[in-house]
Amino acid sequence: MKHALFIVSLLDGKGPTGVEKHFNDMLHQARCHEIDAELVAPYPRRGIARKGAAMAARMIGTFDRERAAIFDAWIETKTLERKLAGILPRYAALGRTITLCAQDPLSALAALQVKAGHDCRVVIVIHYNVSVAEEMFLKGETTVQGPLWNFAFRTERQALARVDQIIFVSEFMRKLTLQRMPELDSVSHTVIPNFIADSPASEAVTSFDADLISIGTLEPRKNQVFLLRVLARAAQLGHRYTLTLVGNGPEAGRLQQQAAELGVAGQVHFAGFCKNAGNLIVRHRVLAHAARIENMPITLIEALAAGRPILAPAVGGITEIFDHGVEGYHWPLQDVDSAAALLIELLGRPDIYASFSQAALVRYRSKFDGDLLVSHWLTTILNSHGSSHTGWQKTWRPMPALDRDPMAQA
Structure with a gap:
């Protein structure tokens, strides 16, 4: 039937x-x-x-x-x-x-x-x-x-x-x-x-739109202000990274103001709503996420499918998506200094980055492939x-x- x-x-x-x-x-x-x-x-x-x-x-x-x-x-x-x-x-x-x-x-x-x-x-x-x-x-x-x-x-x-x-x-x-x-x-x-489903394969790109990408509604729970603070702390330590923020929401104006106050406005691109935003991940080196609570965010699975390491907190169902020190790092939302140190290590150590990227693809193919x-x-x-x-x-x-x-x- x-x-x-x-x-x-x-x-x-x-x-x-x-x-x-x-x-x-x-x-x-x-x-x-x-x-x-x-x-x-x-x-x-x-x-x-x-x-x-x-x-x-x-x-x-x-x-x-x-x-x-x-x-x-x-x-x-x-x-x-x-x-x-x-x-x-x-x-x-x-x-x-x-x-x-x-x-x-x-x-x-x-x-x-x-x-x-x-x-x-x-x-x-x-x-x-x-x-x-x-x-x-x-x-x-x-x-x-x-x-x-x-x-x-x-x-x-x-x-x-x-x-x-x-x-x-x-x-x-x-x-x-x-x-x-x-x-x-x-x-x-x-x-x-x-x-x-029908995920694009990881691409070997020679240039990137930015170092980090974060995808999600600009709202308090998503906590994108944490990403701006991490960028600012890394810059103080001599590491200037760029970030693409994809999404619209009630926090857009406040985040733009916060970026200016932290001195990272030139490092952040507010992309707004982008259809099929997951396709942008491969044009970035790392998927960054800072939500205070999550169930099973698809954007993190899209990062695995693109072979991109993840920086995200160990909250909710995120710990079921990737393991700390394997496909990325679980960074602490209460400690900007430690989070910045993890970001610097990931992007400053080619051996760690390559290991995480390979592990991300393996994780996707073994657990989240359509x-x-x-x-x-x-x-x-x-x-x-x-x-x-x-x-x-x-x-x-x-x-x-x-x-x-x-x-x-x-």
Whole structure:
């Protein structure tokens, strides 16, 4: 029996986020394996009803920003429900086995609501860091125990308890989630890391756009100001390195001001949003990352695929991507001097750099290559281990067990 896969998300798939890269790659891979695959998102926002709802949300926001966000989330959920309810009967009539793969708890609740009247499977992929409420708090959208905070926690708990399958992209998030909600241990769940599909091979380049590249939204959690401080400290020690910052966000102006104050403005290129930013990594010597918490950042996996060493903190799922002293260094976010020393050693020692670069490619090919993981993703999402449609199952090999506790570095 042929499958139909619907990616359900609050994102439209056109943005720069790692979540969108993941599900766009997943849609592409599913179609390559003759699976009907489609994105369902609450866009475009058209119609009198949607415009009226947006106006109502703005009115509520004038006196209560958090409740306005909750109201807008409710509207998006209802939009998703309506879209799914209109699509599913057509595929059911074609005899398809239907799976709804939600990319966030709110989308999962919409999918579960529709499942009540349709024969389908609901899966959720955990992309967020710690919790949706925590991410909203770090962005300044809510306060601890505020209305939006509590709404996000309720949504997460309700959705995860009712889905057919939970897929974590890091062991870090699996452990953290089950510690917060031990009742989820009875829900089918597994860990499958993110993958890079059709990754460009590492290139031997003779000139670089800059020494370092960092890719991500310019927001407080990503902590790009740390990179500027490391550059400044290295310059004080006589080592002038250059950095490309890729991404837009609310911190852009402050980071530009900080670069000027630290005296490194001439060393930093603010590239803004770049489509397919991962392709830029090969034009740089090192991938630098400074986020205070991460789940399984795809940009680090892209660096491995490009054969580029990584400098990133030992937080969250990052320790599952690369090992300190093998494919790069885990630098300390609380110690700029030590971080600068690691940067200087990496770029000043050709033997270390060559060793890390080679190890990065080996790590990518053994753990994150799409040829290894796509089949695992598809069989898990579609629950098709015993299916007669086995075209995507030929390359999957079980992932090796982790040899350390990722929570130790959280």
